[in-house]
Amino acid sequence: MKAVVLLSGGLDSATVLAWARAEGRECFALSFDYGQRHRIELERAAELADQLGACEHRVLSIDLRAFGGSALTDDIAVPKDRVDGHGRSAGESAEASIPVTYVPARNTIFLSFAMAYAEVRAAEEIWLGINAIDYSGYPDCRPEYLAAFQRMSDLATKAGVEGHGPRFVSPLAELGKVDIVRKAVALGVPVDRTFSCYDPDDEGTPCGRCDSCVLRQAAIAEA
Numbered sequence: 567m568k569a570v571v572l573l574s575g576g577l578d579s580a581t582v583l584a585w586a587r588a589e590g591r592e593c594f595a596l597s598f599d600y601g602q603r604h605r606i607e608l609e610r611a612a613e614l615a616d617q618l619g620a621c622e623h624r625v626l627s628i629d630l631r632a633f634g635g636s637a638l639t640d641d642i643a644v645p646k647d648r649v650d651g652h653g654r655s656a657g658e659s660a661e662a663s664i665p666v667t668y669v670p671a672r673n674t675i676f677l678s679f680a681m682a683y684a685e686v687r688a689a690e691e692i693w694l695g696i697n698a699i700d701y702s703g704y705p706d707c708r709p710e711y712l713a714a715f716q717r718m719s720d721l722a723t724k725a726g727v728e729g730h731g732p733r734f735v736s737p738l739a740e741l742g743k744v745d746i747v748r749k750a751v752a753l754g755v756p757v758d759r760t761f762s763c764y765d766p767d768d769e770g771t772p773c774g775r776c777d778s779c780v781l782r783q784a785a786i787a788e789a
Contacts, residue, residue, distance in 0.1 A: 568592045568689040570680050570732070573615060573623070575607030577760040577782060578695030578738055580614045581746055584753035585737050586693045587619050594687050595620040596680055600672070601631030602638050606770040610761040617756060626679055636669040637764070644765035646775040664703045665777065667764055673706035677715055677734075684732040685725045693735045697746070709739055743785035757786070 569591040571583045586593050595615040599608055608625060615623035634640030645665060673696065680692045696707040705711065716734050720726040738746055750757050762782045763772035772779050 567691065568594065568684075568687055569691040569693050569735070570594045570596055570684045570687065570689045571620070572676055572680055572692070572694040573597050573611045573620070574695075575609070575611035575614060575760065576695075576762045576778075577750060577755075577757060578697060578746060579611075580618065580755050580760045581750040581753060582693050582695040582737060583614065583618045583620060584750070584755045586691075586735075588753055591691065591693075593620045593693075594683065594689060595623040596676075596683055597623065597625045598676055598679075599625055599627045600639065600669070600675075601629050602669075603644075604638070604761070604764055604766055606766055607761045610759060613759060614756070617759070624683070628675065628679075630669060630672070630675075633670065637666045638669050642666055644773070644776050646765075646773065647780075648777055664705065667777065668704050671706070673704075673711070674715070677719075681719050681723060681732065685723050688725075689732055690730070691735050692732045693737070695738050696736050697738050697743075698740060709736075712736055712739075743781050744788045747785045747789035751789070 567590065569586050571586055571593050573579045573583055573595040574597065583593060583595060597608055597611040599605065612623060630639045637644045644667060648665065684692050696712060698707065698709055712734055720731050723731050725731040747757065762778045764776040764778050765773045
């Protein structure tokens, strides 16, 4: 069975690629150069695609900096020390607010490209690493979002109308970050080569203080 796998270079997406390979899928990895400030993740994505056995790895360029509106694609400071290791922020839950690191419509854009790629490659599945627990409040990481996109995909493509459109698979959706780390290790993911920081320095060193860094460090320590 063929599967398109969204691969950012981070821990979650690398785990998803390894999981799909472990399930016997022929994987077509898809990454995006969308103008993100943490572009080092693309180098790691290429490395991980090779190490984890993707049969093909494509990187598409989409300049979301043209719109901005996010700390990842605009000259907006990345929030630091916002959450603890459980995703909680001082005075409010992380789920109560959508942080400025949210990139407008990013997953919808990515999944649209993945849908097209899957149709061309006759892939039966699209795997992605969205997570409904440690998701920092992003609206496009919720199960109901993916279910709605699945319905749209079934209507919007030739493959879907003919009854054999791709199925969206999100194996990490209900896992906490600690469980994701444990699964990654069990699947042989080189965790130290994954990259999750939103605001690395020019040498690619993680900041250690953004939401992504804090959640990752706490999960690895606990696991």
